[in-house]
Amino acid sequence: MPETTQISTGLDDGRTLSPTVTNRVVTLLGLVGRHEGGIGAREAERATGIDRSAVSRIFRQLESLGWVEQVDDRGTYTVGPEMFAVAAAVREHDSIWRAAAPLLRKLTDRFDETTYLARRRDHQVVFQDKVDCSQPIRYVVQLNEPFPLTTGAAGRAILSALPHREIDEVLALGLRAYTPTSITDPDKYRAQLNRDRRLGYAYSKSGWIQRGAGVASPFFDASGACSGAITLSAPIDRLAPAAVRSIGPAVRDAAQQLSHRLGYCGKRWGVG
Secondary structure (H helix, E strand, O other): OOOOOOOOOOOOOOOOOOHHHHHHHHHHHHHHHHOOOOEEHHHHHHHHOOOHHHHHHHHHHHHHOOOEEEOOOOOEEEEOHHHHHHHHHHHHHHHHHHHHHHHHHHHHHHHOOEEEEEEEEOOEEEEEEEEOOOOOOOOOOOOOOEEEOOOHHHHHHHHHOOOHHHHHHHHOOOOOOOOOOOOOOHHHHHHHHHHHHHHOOEEEEOOOOOOEEEEEEEEEOOOOOEEEEEEEEEEHHHOOHHHHHHHHHHHHHHHHHHHHHOOOOOOOOOOO
C-alpha cells in the first residue's frame, strides 16, 4: 500500500498519519524551527535523509496549514504563524508554572490540601495544573476544562480583580444556581466581590459543588492585568471558616509572590 502524506486538519475528521509520516512531519518541523533563515527541500533532504519530493510535499501541506511559510521563490521555508502561536503558548504556560509550582507545593505541604493554578480565558477560568494532597478524600476539579468565571472561588477571585466594566459583562451573562447556596442575585454577587477584594481572597463553600469549598487569590502579570488565581480546595468540613483564617492569608501571600515573579510591581492585593 502506498504511503500517504495527508495531514489531518482537525481532531474529528477520522484521518490519521502513519508513524513514518508522523516522524517525518515532526522532524521537518523541528528542522525548520532550528534554522532561523529558513531551509529548502534540498538542504532538508541532506539533513534528514528524507526524499526531496516527500520533503517538498510535506512542506507545501504544512504551509497550507500555517505551520511553515515560504520566504522566497527558491522554496525556502521558515516558521509559520501556527508554530509561533504554539511556541508562545508553551513558553507562557511553562514560565508561569515554573514560577507557581514551588508556591503551590509549599501550600500543599503546609495544609495538606490540593492546590491549583487557575488561568483566566476571556470570561472563563481554566484549572491548568495542580499539586495533590495526601488526603484520601479530595475535592477534584477537572484540568483544562473551561468553566464560567462566576463558578467557585477561583473564578470569583479573578472577577474581583477585573475592571468594573468587565465584571458587568460577565454578570450580564447570568448567574447560575449550581447549588442551593449559589449567589444568583447580581447585586449580592457584587457585594461579595467587594468583600473578596478587601480581604484579597475569595472563600466559597458549597457555592459551586455541594460540600466542596475553596479559597483563591488572584495573581497579576507585569502589565498589572489579572492572569488567574491560586486556589486551595477541599471538602467543606476541612475548610471551615476557622481554618480559612489562616489558609486565606497564606493563599493570598502565595498569589502575591507569584505576581512578583511575573514582574508585577503594583500594590499589594487585599488588606485583610
